[in-house]
Amino acid sequence: MIEIVETGPFNTVQDLGRPGYRDIGVSASGAMDPLAVKIGNILVGNAEGAATLEIQTFPFRLIFKRRSAFVVSGTDGNPLLDGIELLPWCAYNAEVGQVLELKQPPKLARAYVAIGGGVDVPCIMGSRSTSLRGNFGGNAGRPLEKGDRIAVGEEAGILPIPASGLGVVEPAVALLEFFPRSADGSLLIRALPAGEHKLFVGDGEAFWSQTWRISSRSDRTGYRLSGDPVVPMEIVEMRSHGVVPGVIQVPPGGEPIVQMSDANTAGGYPKIVGVIECDLWRLGQARIGTRLQFVRSSYAEARAIEQAVASYIEDVRRTSGQIKRALKAMA
Amino acid sequence: MIAPSNGHALQREILSSTKARARVSSIGSRSFLLEAPGDFDLAAQRRIWALSQTVKGWPDIAEIIPGMTNLLAILKETPEDPDVVVDRLLEAWDSALSIDLKGKTIEIPVHYGGQHATDLPALCDLSGLSDRDVVRIHHEATYRVFALGSAPGFGYLHGLDPRIYMPRKTVPSLRMEKGCVTIGGMQTGVAMLTGPNGWNSIGFAEMQMFDPTSASPAMMAPGDTVRFLPARIEL
Numbered sequence: 001m002i003e004i005v006e007t008g009p010f011n012t013v014q015d016l017g018r019p020g021y022r023d024i025g026v027s028a029s030g031a032m033d034p035l036a037v038k039i040g041n042i043l044v045g046n047a048e049g050a051a052t053l054e055i056q057t058f059p060f061r062l063i064f065k066r067r068s069a070f071v072v073s074g075t076d077g078n079p080l081l082d083g084i085e086l087l088p089w090c091a092y093n094a095e096v097g098q099v100l101e102l103k104q105p106p107k108l109a110r111a112y113v114a115i116g117g118g119v120d121v122p123c124i125m126g127s128r129s130t131s132l133r134g135n136f137g138g139n140a141g142r143p144l145e146k147g148d149r150i151a152v153g154e155e156a157g158i159l160p161i162p163a164s165g166l167g168v169v170e171p172a173v174a175l176l177e178f179f180p181r182s183a184d185g186s187l188l189i190r191a192l193p194a195g196e197h198k199l200f201v202g203d204g205e206a207f208w209s210q211t212w213r214i215s216s217r218s219d220r221t222g223y224r225l226s227g228d229p230v231v232p233m234e235i236v237e238m239r240s241h242g243v244v245p246g247v248i249q250v251p252p253g254g255e256p257i258v259q260m261s262d263a264n265t266a267g268g269y270p271k272i273v274g275v276i277e278c279d280l281w282r283l284g285q286a287r288i289g290t291r292l293q294f295v296r297s298s299y300a301e302a303r304a305i306e307q308a309v310a311s312y313i314e315d316v317r318r319t320s321g322q323i324k325r326a327l328k329a330m331a
Numbered sequence: 332m333i334a335p336s337n338g339h340a341l342q343r344e345i346l347s348s349t350k351a352r353a354r355v356s357s358i359g360s361r362s363f364l365l366e367a368p369g370d371f372d373l374a375a376q377r378r379i380w381a382l383s384q385t386v387k388g389w390p391d392i393a394e395i396i397p398g399m400t401n402l403l404a405i406l407k408e409t410p411e412d413p414d415v416v417v418d419r420l421l422e423a424w425d426s427a428l429s430i431d432l433k434g435k436t437i438e439i440p441v442h443y444g445g446q447h448a449t450d451l452p453a454l455c456d457l458s459g460l461s462d463r464d465v466v467r468i469h470h471e472a473t474y475r476v477f478a479l480g481s482a483p484g485f486g487y488l489h490g491l492d493p494r495i496y497m498p499r500k501t502v503p504s505l506r507m508e509k510g511c512v513t514i515g516g517m518q519t520g521v522a523m524l525t526g527p528n529g530w531n532s533i534g535f536a537e538m539q540m541f542d543p544t545s546a547s548p549a550m551m552a553p554g555d556t557v558r559f560l561p562a563r564i565e566l
Contacts, residue, residue, distance in 0.1 A: 195356030242396025242403030
């Protein structure tokens with residue numbers, strides 16, 4: 001059991017989402033940074049898809065009502081346990097009554113709290129993620145509030161965590177060669193042309209060449225991009241069709257919208273590109289105001305990045321298991 | 332097969348046996364959208380239903396989202412060669428026979444007019460019909476659920492009488508109540524969530540049509556027949 005002591009708006013319970021129900025209009029939801037959820041869960045000995053807390057407004061504080069292993073992942077900010085600074089991406093043990101505090105991260109958007117045993121809210125349609133739009137899932141279908149007491153599952157792993165913590169090299173560093181930054185510091189997001197790309201003049205030149213900014217009208221459903229509007233050469237009447245996170249649609253005003261984790265299941269605006277899935281977690285960590293540039297990708301590149309991420313996750317799983325087993329043997 | 336015109340390999344089209352050309356495009360690296368050619372009608376949708384049944388059985392498919400005369404196929408993994416996926420989808424479309432899903436019949440009691448019928452006057456102006464005629468035309472028709480989407484359990488209903496077609500609003504209503512009976516272009520449906528909505532409301536239905544805790548959360552399914560029963564008419 002944990003209790004929420006302080007929270008901003010729109011912090012929710014999220015796991016890896018509930019894909020598979022979009023054919024009945026249910027958004028997949030799930031963490032905006034699924035890589036952080038997987039790594040956090042592995043470090044505390046959970047299945048990689050266990051439910052976590054997604055914290056996107058700060059400060060946030062919770063109190064542990066039971067001795068628990070925990071990790072704060074995804075973020076570049078240092079969590080505080082009873083006021084003592086700890087490292088992100090690092091598993092620790094919390095004693096009963098200790099308070100975990102998260103302050104506004106320096107640069108990134110979202111922090112994930114993974115707890116040994118996982119956040120134990122009812123599993124609805126295969127997931128514990130909060131559907132804010134549908135008002136179901138997660139913690140009673142709504143954001144976390146001060147005073148919420150939330151159950152935590154039984155810890156599966158009895159393997160110990162060293163007193164000094166058990167950390168990983170975070171993915172942005174470990175996988176630097178696969179997730180490059182531009183010279184001017186803007187985020188490079190890889191994408192493939194989508195259905196209506198050819199309706200934009202000069203092969204979408206204006207879209208690909210400019211630096212976009214994530215507008216303040218952005219949330220878990222989608223990010224609006226500010227910049228010089230891009231408009232198709234002709235107006236096409238699209239029939240409503242399925243969409244997935246990463247699709248970039250261009251409504252009549254010419255300001256592109258990137259659909260994110262709470263993406264609607266259907267859409268009809270012209271689609272200029274689709275962000276490759278393995279770059280979505282980086283968008284999920286990009287704050288309002290972040291400058292973005294889109295880079296034309298390929299299937300081969302997408303596969304290479306996916307394989308690199310998969311082997312990084314596997315490496316974390318194997319190594320953390322080895323360390324815990326060694327500690328247990330020494331104990 | 333027609334060669335790609337713009338250098339993008341996924342923009343290919345194919346001539347099917349019915350001389351109709353389907354189009355396949357992609358979203359990201361593992362989602363592929365097949366759009367049926369021709370009119371927005373039951374014949375095209377029946378072939379989409381058939382295509383859906385075929386594609387759903389492919390071992391590399393994670394999920395499918397049937398839309399309005401189109402189908403989004405989401406693969407489990409990014410394919411090595413997207414052209415192979417495009418070809419498979421086009422071949423499957425080409426050999427998809429029209430099927431008619433049996434479906435069930437759903438009768439939805441509607442309170443026509445009244446406080447929720449915020450767009451009924453505008454529809455009367457547009458159509459030149461009286462409010463009584465608009466309501467009668469709406470509830471006398473028989474509708475088919477073409478697909479679900481946009482909101483949990485929301486069914487896009489086909490079969491609206493062309494006399495009461497009404498374009499979606501350019502500026503959506505900011506807060507339309509769940510349960511509003513609405514018209515969007517040539518489609519009708521019942522709003523499943525309270526919130527912004529660009530469709531035009533002419534009445535209200537109390538019936539609950541989505542329960543996330545149920546084994547089958549959505550009441551409607553593609554192929555179902557829907558009739559609106561005028562429980563009350565308040566004009």
